[in-house]
Amino acid sequence: MGDAPGLHAPEARLPRERRLTKRRILKEIAPLRFGEGHDCTFPAALAAATKTDYDWLMGSSAAAFTATIDETGWDPLAATPRDSDTLRRAARAAGVRLDPEPPPYDEEMRELILDRVMEAVDAQLPPLVFGLGGTPEYGLVVGFDQEGPTFFARTFFDKGDDPRRVGWDAFESEDRGGLVFLDKGAAPDRANAVREGIDAGLTAGDASDRALASWSGALREDARWSDAKHAGTAAFADHAMRAVLVDKRRAAARFLRGARGMFANAPGGDLLRAAESYGYAAESAAKGGVGEFDGGVAMRFLDVGHRRAWAKNLDAVRENDREAREALAAARRSMR
Structure with a gap:
């Protein structure tokens, strides 16, 4: 787990009580929808977070060229890119490194995670979230409100166009609310x-x-x-x-x-x-x-x-x- 290194050096961070922005939502990140040509949720969420072209991530990761299947159970999730090598290639093509911070979080970690979410949103590089609400797909945490605190998220299962509001109880485990922070890396070759x-x-x-x-x-x-x-x-x-x-x-x-x-x-x-x-x-x-x-x-x-x-x-x-x-x-x- 470590110390949740975040996007900035420790000396560059503002203490929470000195932040002018107590609430922020990245409204420019549009709702996530199936059936609109971005049906693989990891590259779709990564593309939205990093302002990268979806097709570029699909091709550079090789996801666009493959086919996978669960031969016994026909679980449709097996058809989507989920292996670690594919996800890492997509991240490199987006110029970021994946830094998972899976729940559950104790009180000390909640302080660090909240700070890191705020840093990420302020930097307009929101973290990915997996399995929010129990559905094993990727989405994004696109905002925060320090009161509560409340987090604002976009998933492929939202009702309406507004981000859903969630609290700490939504982050249960790696598979139910697992956060993946994006650390800026080298620009892709x-x-x-x-x-x-x-x-x-x-x-x-x-x-x-x-x-x-x-x-x-x-x-x-x-x-x-x-x-x-x-x-x-x-x-x-x-x-x-x-x-x-x-x-x-x-x-x-x-x-x-x-x-x-x-x-x-x-x-x-x-x-x-x-x-x-x-x-x-x-x-x-x-x-x-x-x-x-x-x-x-x-x-x-x-x-x-x-x-x-x-x-x-x-x-x-x-x-x-x-x-x-x-x-x-x-x-x-x-x-x-």
């Missing part, structure tokens, strides 16, 4: 970040293909979905995983188009070819249906013909992904 993201994406290529093959194969196991209740739960998981897959591949296409001009020896043709293939992968995945989950989505999943058609679309995603990786490998060989 953008060309190196592109190379690092591509390398990691290529390394994960076989595992990603196996994940998509597992997903496609499971859809064809009709006996697995004969129980309507089980199939209804799986329908939601399938829909959520599809939304993440579409989001990832669209981000990959945009990231690679933006990276074309970064290299003097111009591997731009191969990068464009990879971007087009990832765009086709996103289109193939989107044919399975995107948007808000409702009863109609669940009913379609129960239909054998619909599941088999969606499985074929996933096979097309796999083929598009393979073509994209071939182009990426060619581009990477010509990068200096």
